[in-house]
Amino acid sequence: MKKILILFAHPALHKSKINNILIKSVLHEPGITVNNLYEKYPDFYIDIIAEQQLLLEHDIIVWQHPFYWYSGPALLKEWFDLVLQHGFAYGEKGRRLEGKKAMSVITTGGRREIYSARGRNHFTMNEFLVPYRQSANLCRMEYLPPFVVHGAHTILPEEIVNAASGYKRLMQTLRDGLIDDTVLHSVEYLNDIKL
């Protein structure tokens, strides 16, 4: 069984329609640790050693957050800046994350169609996520396609429930190692895999 660490970053969880339900669906799953960054560090003073220790104890690293200005909320950026230190995460002697899997779980206001070359946002989600992909690469981690829930403004309650059960199934499948790497890398979004 693989151990999954979800680095959860939502600055206004009390207003959340989607992430709140997604995160609750995996909260009590064995082998899954939910690390709620805004709850833990409301003052932005991240405990670097504790965060690095958590990374070492897990095999699959998940960054879950709403999409803010085509990226993540500020505290997640702070986490990257402070926790993924040279000599720990990257560099000649920084190989402590080597071989782990990493992925993003994202919710957006915009619908899937507008995240395309011809759509209003001009770029795909996978293009916007290049900094995450390359950060994972630099740390010698394998970055998987993302799990994305689009259209926060118009999504129906039953669609959120479906997305949450899909998310939970995906996390269970990854944890239990029930899915082949070639299948994982064959899709644009991990939501597109029938589990």
Ligand SMILES: Cc1cc2nc3c(=O)[nH]c(=O)nc-3n(C[C@H](O)[C@H](O)[C@H](O)COP(=O)(O)O)c2cc1C
């Ligand atoms: C500061 C801010 C920036 C946002 N930037 C984007 C964006 O770049 N693209 C997008 O599709 N939605 C954007 N949104 C919408 C959020 O992504 C959306 O409300 C959120 O993912 C919904 O998830 P929740 O119900 O868990 O809060 C933004 C919202 C806020 C508050």
